[in-house]
Amino acid sequence: MDLQGNKNRIIGERVGSQYGPLLIIFSQIHGNEPAGNKAVNELFNAIDEEYIKNPEFEFCGRIVALHGNMEAIQKGVRFIDKDLNRSWLPKEIERIIKCDDPNNLDSEDIEIKENLEIINYYIQLYDPPRVVVLDLHTTTAHGGIFTIPAPNEEARRIGLAMKAPVLHGFLEGLNGTTLHYFCDDNFEVEMTSVCFEAGQHQSSDSYKHAVSAIINCFKSIGGFYDKDIESKHDELLLERSKGLPLEANLIYVHPVQPGDNFKMVTTKIYKNFDLVHNGEVLATDINGDVKAPCSGLILMPLYQEQGEDGFFIIQPLVQRFINNEKQSSVISGII
Numbered sequence: 581m582d583l584q585g586n587k588n589r590i591i592g593e594r595v596g597s598q599y600g601p602l603l604i605i606f607s608q609i610h611g612n613e614p615a616g617n618k619a620v621n622e623l624f625n626a627i628d629e630e631y632i633k634n635p636e637f638e639f640c641g642r643i644v645a646l647h648g649n650m651e652a653i654q655k656g657v658r659f660i661d662k663d664l665n666r667s668w669l670p671k672e673i674e675r676i677i678k679c680d681d682p683n684n685l686d687s688e689d690i691e692i693k694e695n696l697e698i699i700n701y702y703i704q705l706y707d708p709p710r711v712v713v714l715d716l717h718t719t720t721a722h723g724g725i726f727t728i729p730a731p732n733e734e735a736r737r738i739g740l741a742m743k744a745p746v747l748h749g750f751l752e753g754l755n756g757t758t759l760h761y762f763c764d765d766n767f768e769v770e771m772t773s774v775c776f777e778a779g780q781h782q783s784s785d786s787y788k789h790a791v792s793a794i795i796n797c798f799k800s801i802g803g804f805y806d807k808d809i810e811s812k813h814d815e816l817l818l819e820r821s822k823g824l825p826l827e828a829n830l831i832y833v834h835p836v837q838p839g840d841n842f843k844m845v846t847t848k849i850y851k852n853f854d855l856v857h858n859g860e861v862l863a864t865d866i867n868g869d870v871k872a873p874c875s876g877l878i879l880m881p882l883y884q885e886q887g888e889d890g891f892f893i894i895q896p897l898v899q900r901f902i903n904n905e906k907q908s909s910v911i912s913g914i915i
């Protein structure tokens with residue numbers, strides 16, 4: 581297998597001096613989220629500089645960073661024909677892999693085909709003991725950072741090690757995300773996946789959060805050694821997660837259909853993790869007011885045209901908050 585014209589999808593890769601895990605980083609599965617691209621370039625620069633500054637530096641395994649949705653990136657949009665992070669469906673992928681005529685594939689089908697070609701190429705080439713897929717995103721809303729792990733204990737462990745709130749239950753309300761697909765069931769190698777939401781799309785800090793999260797992720801799976809990693813990464817992520825729940829469950833997803841004319845209210849601009857009360861009017865659509873069906877913390881309110889989810893509501897899983905703060909008065913109202 582060779583990659584031929586598909587090489588442009590590879591943002592970069594670094595190989596450690598010792599055998600170890602393969603970390604695949606997806607940057608811009610959504611084309612309008614450029615922080616991931618800046619973050620992986622920053623990461624590769626940091627690795628190169630470390631070799632110069634620190635002659636003892638070494639790591640285990642391999643890091644490969646990929647442009648997720650290349651056509652959407654070129655056009656600066658979330659997606660072209662369909663949301664790539666809702667399109668990793670095994671039956672669809674079977675169809676895409678079997679299809680030889682590109683005319684029968686839509687734009688995101690081609691993105692899936694090319695991404696899988698590269699990932700399978702590296703699995704064959706490197707024969708890693710395990711693979712972790714880290715999917716980097718940002719949100720339209722401002723507010724805290726968070727991770728969403730695949731539904732297994734190892735992904736949760738990696739999520740907690742990344743030092744941002746770990747959110748559960750998202751996969752039950754959605755289909756075809758990278759977290760659904762990149763798991764043991766679909767590959768002949770030990771595989772799991774974690775998604776990191778690094779902040780607001782345009783925020784100048786989002787890429788920094790992503791750099792620190794990637795470093796923590798790779799450290800947690802035995803790639804980087806503890807001794808080589810500066811504490812500033814933990815400090816930055818803990819600072820940005822201060823007072824947010826250590827872990828939380830998804831309680832409600834508000835779906836948006838084309839033609840709903842869904843719009844968040846303009847009387848208040850919601851940030852991620854803002855408290856909302858049962859019955860609070862959050863948005864309007866063709867049927868009138870859209871109210872919160874329960875109290876909780878709002879996440880990813882839709883402030884852009886493209887997207888299938890209007891907003892999410894989560895509730896803290898346990899009364900543990902990052903930086904060991906007592907639960908803030910804001911959050912105490914909903915537990």
Ligand SMILES: [Zn+2]
Nearest residue numbers: 610613717718
């Ligand atoms: Zn995204």
